[in-house]
Amino acid sequence: MADAARRMRDLAEKALREPFPLRIRAWDGSEAGPPDAPMLVMRRRRALRRLLWKPGELGLARAWVAGDLDIEGDLYEALDLIAGIVWDTDEDGAPHPGGFRRAVDLLRNPHTYRLAREALVLAGPGLPPSPPPEEARRRFGPLHSPGRDKQAISHHYDVGNDFYERVLGPSMVYSCAYWEHPETTLEEAQYAKLDLVCRKLALRPDQTLLDVGCGWGSMVLHAAEHYGVRAVGITLSTEQAAYARKRVAEAGLTDRIDIRVQDYRAVADGPYDAISSIGMAEHVGRDLYREYAAHLYGLLRPGGRLLNHQIARRPWADEEAYHVDEFIDRYVFPDGELAPVGSTVSRLEEAGFEVRDVEALREHYALTLRAWVRNLEDHWQEAVRLTGAGRARVWRLYMAASALSFEQNRIGVNQVLAVRTRPSGAAGMPPARPWP
Template identity: 35%
Template sequence: MVLEKAILNRALSQAFDIPVSVTYWNGKTENYGEGLPQAHIKLNKKFSLTDFMGMPTLFLAEAYMNEDIDIEGDVQALITSAYRKSGSFLTDQSGFKGLSKLMHGHSQKETREDIHSHYDIGNDFYKKWLDPTMTYSCAYFETEDTSLEDAQKAKVHHILDKLNSQTGGRLLDIGCGWGTLIITAAQEYGLEAVGVTLSEEQYYFVRKRVEDLGLEDKIKVYLTDYRDLKDGDFDYITSVGMFEHVGKENLGMYFQKVYDYLKPNGRALIHGITGQHYGAGVDPFIEKYIFPGGYIPNVAEQVNHIMTAGLQLDDLEPLRRHYQKTLEIWDANYKKVFDEVVKDMGKPFARMWDLYLLACAASFEAGNIDVIQFLVTKGASGQNLPLTRDYMYKN
């Protein structure tokens, strides 16, 4: 016990680059780092170092969910500090490899189950803390003071403007969420839009929105795997926050399907979480409780898949700071309804989601992960696009 305490004490002394205080299970408090502690960690029970060293993020997250650990102060700053100090230790966890969904693949049945476990928690849950557009992906803040709702609308416009989409064209949105992009495409850009999703909650929500707006002749929505779509060729394809769900072994197929669905010289805007260095891979906490089957590729992987599929790059834009800000606003919204979530879903679930939002914001803040928009063409790069990037901002 003395040895374990000594090892844990040493690990904590090296875990952060900001001053923190830790109160151990025996009531003793230690300060680490110089200056006034920015966070206070309370270890409410004795922990197994074997579990901690094997899968640290899963172990710590479960302890936090179950109130075996409490944190007072700036939780995001604490997690960001840990990522800055020992990012590879927290993201490359060999003890988790045997449990990963990477081991059983991503069949269509498994993919459907994975999507259902996250997105079909219930629309009422997401309505509590998302903005009125019901957009659950990185927003695009044109100024520091832009509201979340305006930033989500700006993101959709930024995507459709990047495509240089022309009235009368056909657009496919792979993973259409709650429908804001395809509705905007039809209403404001004069496009015929098709959306696909595997989430039943999203599917019925979008269909009702389309019917209420009288857009049935301009928008079609399918509850189907994107690989099974039979609805013809498209001038444009969008996919926002989707490829993170397909699995490492299916990324090549994903981009090949983008190529197959595009008309010659058609364009696609692929937007998703991507590592700038080694990539985040699979995190055991996220895998087990949030996004089963998820995988975060790095830029090199994505560009290789784009090339292999026969697509060419037109533009690549990182939006890391935008997703950090999006998550911070989501978490602020979530904290306002925390007690409601506790009542509906239980306290461990409520604490889990709060931690998830904060940990993601911290990961973007530390630069572990990024959001990249890949603009690609089925044909020679820049085909039918203006000579400069000015067109992307004309609206």
């Protein structure tokens, strides 16, 4: 009799000491659990072995990426239920291993031999499964050194421009859009975000703009086409740079836009009238943020403005205990680190900037991510052909889970507008915000 699903459910409920919230379908075709809940599909015994050998989000992620585990039904609902098992969150917003980790620890305890024995029998014999090939290779060099940063950036951004076209759409903007109305399309929302940045920077014809982490060139193209600036865009991704240069040439703007493969620390040809850094500072690293802020300050003219658009996390009561999310670090953004928005503001002020405006766009990023997930799902077969099933699965999981994190205020995103004031102290800012 096929009953692996029932046995897994019973085992999970004994270990968790609470009802298991998802329905389970096991490798033998059996099903168990609430009939109306999303379906957790355990395609192979190896999925259970991954969870036993590496409990928590990393084991789940490896099983998902490898195709050992799948979800049928509402992906967002399922991920929300799973997060409730995997993580507990303190009042300070810091996540800690939750019921799932405690359950696995219980199964490993010699005093609960019967539960452990049943789990091992269900999982079947075998060594710890190898991580899927999509997991980031070991990086070499000191953390956030230029060479290591280039390796980390390549892992995420050199997946293939054709793949990014399917996910991001024609705008090729890989950062939070600005949704002025619920019925706004992704393209309209990305246009609105780029224009909002230009207006906050008060760009004018023939001013010079440095775009740090320019991606596929969308910001510099928008600023040059609609505001007449002369722009430099820098990226560490060779694939992004090639794509951006092609777009610049097609737009007939090679005399106004320069795309470089360059680390921000190597830029030395300022001063610039304005600097935009959109979705790049997450790669800088906590220990180097003072250097980042000071270097950008040095590249601005007196009176120049910086727009820093950056994902932020909630502050922890014990900041020394902060650790990087394992799934994100190994599969999505190697070496990426988030900081609270207050820390970002402090580092900018320490560098000499006057911070003039902070706008939280958390809900906007949730809408953006859901739009990207829809794009990926609509182009699923093409995405798999372009980058492989495992990589496509990484992206679907990471974007859907991130949308939930923004919706539930576990992470946020902020635009911080700062000015290098003139020697007199003048900031050159209008008395009231000229943007919405």
